[in-house]
Amino acid sequence: MSVPSVVIAGCGDVGSRLASQLLASGWEVHGLRRDISRLPEGVIGIAGDLFKKDCPDTWPIGGVDYLVYCAAATEHDEAGYRAAYVHGLQHVLEWLDDYGQQPRHLLFVSSSSVYGQQHGEWVDETSDTQAQGYSGQVMLEAEQVALNSGIPASVVRLTGIYGPGREWLLTQVRKGYRVATEPPLYGNRIHADDAAGLLAFLLRHVEQGGSLDKVYIGVDNEPAPLADVVGWLREYLGVTEWSEDASVRRAGSKRCSNKRIKALGWEPAYPTYREGYAAILKG
Template sequence: MQNRPTVLIAGCGDVGTRLGVRLAADGWRVLGLRRDCSALPPSIEPVPGDLAEPACPSAWPAEAPDYLVFAAAANSHDEAGYRQIYVQGLANVLGWMHARGQRPRRLLFVSSSGVYGQSRGEWVDEASPTEPQGFSGKILLEAEQLALSSGLPASVVRLAGIYGPGRRWLLGQVRQGHRVPAEPVQYGNRIHAEDAAGLLAHLIEQDRRGTALQSCYLGVDDEPAALYEVVEWLRKRLNVTEETPAPVSRRAGSKRCSNARARALGWQPAYPSFREGYASLLEQS
């Protein structure tokens, strides 16, 4: 197929692969950059490479991709690991493109709702203050600024807690009998992995149609929910009656993220709440 659009997904892991499969089915040429490309499906062309290494991968495309999606995940969950992948990794990719005179139509940088520090159940949107307490949120904010100041048209996509096939941590906690207290309320935000990929695909398609994208979007389902409510719903669905003394462990923070901006662009999650998403997961068990 001639003149088909091209996307390069740097850090082509779970969400990146789901995005690539969607776009390939729509006629795109999809290139996936990751250290081990053996798990990539046939519809994604492998670009073996390490984002942490300054040398450009030998399989880097000769022609500029129309879109660049940076969807990497840190190899180690410490400060050095985060900085190496999100800041230095993005800087490396941008440097490789600049050295070759490549300028994609838009860069999408996949970030996290962890850049917000709100912890009292506040509603949060793209205009809310970003004052993270931990190193991960601070480093992601630094990487966001690198993307937005890259000289390329860029949008940051802050995904909430991703769940889906292969991401069953909470199900495991509930099956072990862990619970959470009803008070104080701990709000959580989530997005199914397929919806995360769907949002990225929607943003790319809207950009191709000439829609003016904003610099930031929150990727989250329609219903922030109290963790207590989610756990109790899962206990009933799983018929769990035992209870362990230790509560479900989770990162600190309690906020409610709004997806109004993404929905105003025409995006709708296929799994609007945890109920639909986890029901689908349980059906696959």
């Protein structure tokens, strides 16, 4: 019996974590990135550039059971986002077509930036997408490319990813980071291992004969005011000084729900920011 195969296009941090989890389950994993020397051991490297139309020479010529598209923009402007998420996905779909490959399912890794709610509202997969900035607007465009690809597809809207190597907030807290407390500035987050684990869970669900909805939100169990997160981290780290800068206030405040994916049976290994940040700091 053949093992399931997957191509992870844009096999960076989350993609590599996903690859390691699938390898441990006996999957055949192909990872596409420019520098394949950075792929986890056991991943079959595809040295390629998603921004270019030319199909990589090492694209797998056999069957591709699953495709996960989890690219990251290298230029953080509208053109950079469109190149990474819209055009890059279109290129991969063309390469599949060139080889006559029809995956059983496509997972497109999107972002909660497609939601523009700003007043602490609860948001789920049925909520209106009111993207305010170019990032969310381009993501919505890319989502439609995936959903209209002719391949059974699901969009996974990840929230703020944190984990080893993604420690901006920890650095700021150590500097005495100030945050506005009223009204509460709600944030949503997911540990990088849980982001990968959620993607692996969805792939295994399909492999075992299950069906998927078109959209899932990837978030932990507890959206929380940023001031609460900062306060917990200050106490954990023993930070007593405050920065002289004025309180930080960034746009956007919403609470994302993970009820849909939990109803399918998924549970995060790090249910809240407390477990996740404690694991980072102990590590």
